[in-house]
Amino acid sequence: MQSPNAEPGRARWAWAVPLAALALALLTAWFDPPALRGLRYATFDxxxxxxxxxxxxxxxRIVDIDDESLRRVGQxxxxxxxxARLLAGIERGQPASVAVDVLFAERDGTVRRTATDPDADLARTLAQGKVVLGFGMTARRASPPAGADPNDDGLTLKAGYFPLGGDPTPFLPAFSSSVANLPDLQQAAAGQGAMTFIPDVDGVVRQVxxxxxxxxxxxxxxxxEALRLAAGVGHYTLRSSGNEGGVIDVRIGERVxxxxxxxxLWVHYARPQAARYIPAWKVLDGSLPxxxxxxxxVLVGxxxxxxxxxxFSPLGGVIPGVEVHAQALEQILTDHHLxxxxxxxxxxxxxxxxxxxxxxxLAMKRSAAVSSAGFLALAAGAGLAAWAAFxxxxxxxxxxxxxLxxxxxxxxxxxMRYLQSERRQRWMKQTFARYVSPNLVDYLIAHPExxxxxxxxxxxxxxxxxLAGFTRLMERMDPATAVGLVNGYLDRMIAIAFEHDGTLDRIVGDAVAIMFSAPVEQRDHEQRAxxxxxxxxxxxxxxxxxxASRGIEFSETRIGVHTGEVTVGNFGGEAIFDYRALGDAVNTAARLEGANKHLGTLICVSEATLxxxxDAPARPIARLRLxxxxxxxxxYEPLQSPDAEYQRAFEMMRGGSEQALAAFEALASERPDDALVRLHVARLRSGTSGDAIELLEK
Structure with a gap:
């Protein structure tokens, strides 16, 4: 199994995923493909x-040639x-200007020519007011009539232009030719304006x-043009940003x-209003105020x-083309800007x-819940900021x-993080389940930090x-039986260690080493040990x-317990995982286990642990030089309850009292099976005093 020491390298490579996604997102935003623009416009709608x-x-106001007007007046x-009668009726109402969203490109064919020319009558009516005629525009150049000047499209314009800051022409929507009104009508009209719209790819008209x-x-x-005539000026002022930035604003009279x-102009549409429309038949029959x-x-359409x-309108559904012009003019005249x-x-x-x-x-450094909440908050913030700006x-x-x-x-x-987490959790379960208790594995999965x-x-x-003397015991025992006994013994010993949240440091034959306070720090690790x-x-x-009750001989267990500072980590390199501790405290615990055979004890605990x-009852063994x-x-040797008599005898021995031997001999007579007491009796009888013992053998 590969060591997790390779994780830093993996972590660096893991950043390739968000960085690549970030680069793709930024490039998409920079190039602004049509699909993205369509979604943006749908948001604006x-x-x-x-x-x-x-x-x-x-x-x-819109003078509307609606279905009822066609029914009353004719198709x-x-x-x-x-x-002409319609325009004359409007002019009698003294409008600021009139814009006709209808093209008169051909002579009147509905009336047989007589002494009165209908087109001339219309021209005279146009000349009496401030009327704008609409003309069409096409991207394809039209073929001029035979004998006509190819550079003359027949369009007569009435307004002038003052460009400021550069030539705006390259930035404007470009058309190659126009579909103009009759020349005499053009001459009579006070202005001419393009009726052309430029819908977006979805057919919606958002700009005029x-x-x-x-x-x-x-x-x-x-x-x-309708606004220019209403303002009574003869020109437009176009302000541009140098020769690269395009148009900034258009000045018409006092309005910028x-x-x-x-x-x-971006049009901010109002909902349909009946008050905006006046049927054409009411103008013709003179029934208006x-x-x-x-x-x-006034727009005629x-x-x-x-x-x-x-x-198509951003508000949904369809509206007459003349209303788009009207909505743009309403927005300008009410000083409403979009x-x-x-x-x-x-x-x-x-x-x-x-x-x-x-x-x-967030996605790389925080949990899925936190990063999801952060993403939703940022997305909502972007939406709310745009909505507030609108x-x-x-x-x-x-x-x-x-x-997006x-x-x-x-x-x-x-x-990617989820897959990494899943892989890491599987690795942790497979690896640490052999070393630490299941609840510690769950904790490490929940808190990988x-x-x-x-x-x-x-x-x-x-x-x-x-196990004391186990090597010699194994020589006398059937190998299959020995393996079964040792495995049963080790299974329970490791289970006990896991019950106390210990970490299996190593198993060497019949010997077991357990570590506490790593990999998860435990404040009470001495007590657990x-x-x-x-x-x-x-x-x-x-x-x-x-x-023994079944006639099978087995060895006693000797235990050493010590506490100290060590270095913990994976010492298996890249090829194998071996989580363990190295340091003097590890060796000392092993030496204390071996000291038991010289001391006659089964558990030897250091002062650092105790x-x-x-509150743990224990009796002193000796000061050992290992x-x-x-x-x-x-x-010390841990006990079930304090041993006051032994403690008094030990204090006498530690202090060099001549009565120490008698005290230990009295204890020996009372406790003939107490090996530690017998040890001190033998030491004192040999003339040794004090509580120091040297154990130079391992």
Whole structure:
């Protein structure tokens, strides 16, 4: 099994997933593919549906050639004298200007020519007011009539232009030719404006151009010309950002209208209003109030289904094309702005970068729950910020690109982290289940930060066990029987260690080494180690007695317990996992286990361990100088209850009292089976005093 020391390298490679997703998200946002633009526009449309422009009865009216007007007056096309009567009826109402969203490209064919020319009558009517005629535009160059000047498209414009800051023509929507009105009608009209819209790929009209590029010539839109005539000015002022940034705004009289780089106005649509429309038949029969048009901009158009002048609206459904012009004029005249300035893509790209970066960090560094909450909070923040900008600032900011980009980073990174977590959990279960108790495995899976495999200094407690004289016993025992007995013994010893949340350090033959406070730190590791040793010793005694009752000889267990600072970690390299501890404390615990055979004890506990168990009853053994150590180590034998008589005799011996021998001899007569008492009696009789014992053998 590969060691987890390779995890840092894997972690570095793991960053390739969020970084690649981040790069892809940023490139997608930068190149802005049509599908992304479509989703962005759909978001803007939803904003409009949630928060349409309030209708405040602005000075704009539509004279509508509706189905009822066609029923009353006659089917379209109407004769020019009827159109003239309609315009004359509007002019009598003293409007600010009139814009006709109808094209008169051919002579009147509905009336046989007589002394009165209907087109001439219409021209005279046009000349009496401030009327804008609409013309069409096409991207394909039309073939000029035979004998006509190929550079003359027959379009006569009435307005002038003052460009500021550079030539705006390259940034405007470009068309190659126009479909113009009759020349005498053009001459009579006060202005001419393009009726052309530029719908988005989904057919929705979201912007109305104020100025367009007709084969290198600046031409106004129908709405712009209507506004110019109402303002009583003869020119437009176009302000551009150098020769690279496009149009900034268009000035018409006193009004400065912010546009996009292509000179178009973003339209914030109001809901359909019946007050906006006046049927054409009411103008013709003279049934309108005298002030119905006074001071207003009047647009003449059609909503009749059969005339096919219908457009898709961001609010849903279709509306007459003339209403799009009217909505744009309403917005301008009420000083309501809907803008998407040139700096917004840069802001959105930066927001995308920051949002994706934060999502990547959360997904890589935090739990799935925290990173998911962070992603949702960031996505919601982007949406709420864009919504607030729309409602409070009339700004169109795109929340969808940052949201989608963050999702593009979050999803693969989270999936990768999940797969990594699953792999790590499987590895931990497979590996640590052999070393530590199941509840510690569960804890490490839930808190992987608690696991440090690279190596660290840690104060731990150790329990070393070994079977006394087991090698000689094995020589007399059937191998199959010996293996079964040892395995049963070791299974229970390890189970006891796991019950106390110990970690299996190693098994060498019949010897077991248990570690406490690693890999998970345990504040009471000394107490755990001592309780574990006592339970192991109790089990060993029962195991020996049970086998003896069946006529099977088995060895007693000797145990050493010590506490000290060691280095813990994986010492198996890249090829194999071997989580263990190295240091003097480990060797000392092993030496204490071996000291039992010289002392006559079964459990030998160091003073360092017993200091962490203040209520544990124990009797002092001696100050031992173990093999390989320069100093002495105070050791104890744990008991079920305090032994006051032994303690008094030991204190006499430690103090060099001549009465110590008599005290221990009295204890020996009372406790003939107490090996530790017999040891001290033998030492004192040999003339040795004090509590120090040197054990130079391992």
């Amino acid at each position: 939803q904003f409009q549906r949630w928060h349409p422009r309030p209708y405040a009865d602005p000075p704009v 379209w096309p109407w004769s020019r004298d009827k159109v 151009p104020l100025v367009l590029n007709l084969d290198g010539r600046l031409v106004p839109s129908l709405a712009a 209208i912010a546009t996009d780089a292509g000179g178009a 005298a002030d119905a048009f006074r001071g207003r901009i 059609t909503s009749a289904q059969g005339l096919m002048d219908l457009r 803008e998407r300035p040139g700096w917004t893509p840069a802001v959105e790209w930066i927001a995308t970068l920051l949002g994706c970066g934060l999502v990547a960090l 409602v409070r600032g009339s700004l169109l900011l795109d929340p969808l690109t940052p949201m 980009a963050m999702a593009l980073v979050f999803v693969p990174t989270t999936v 608690a696991l440090v495999l690279e190596g660290r200094r840690q104060r731990c407690s150790f329990v070393f066990t070994d 001592l309780r574990c040793a006592l339970q192991m010793q109790a089990f060993s005694r029962r195991y020996v007695d049970d086998l 200091a962490g168990c203040p 093999a390989g150590r320069a100093g002495y180590l105070m050791t």
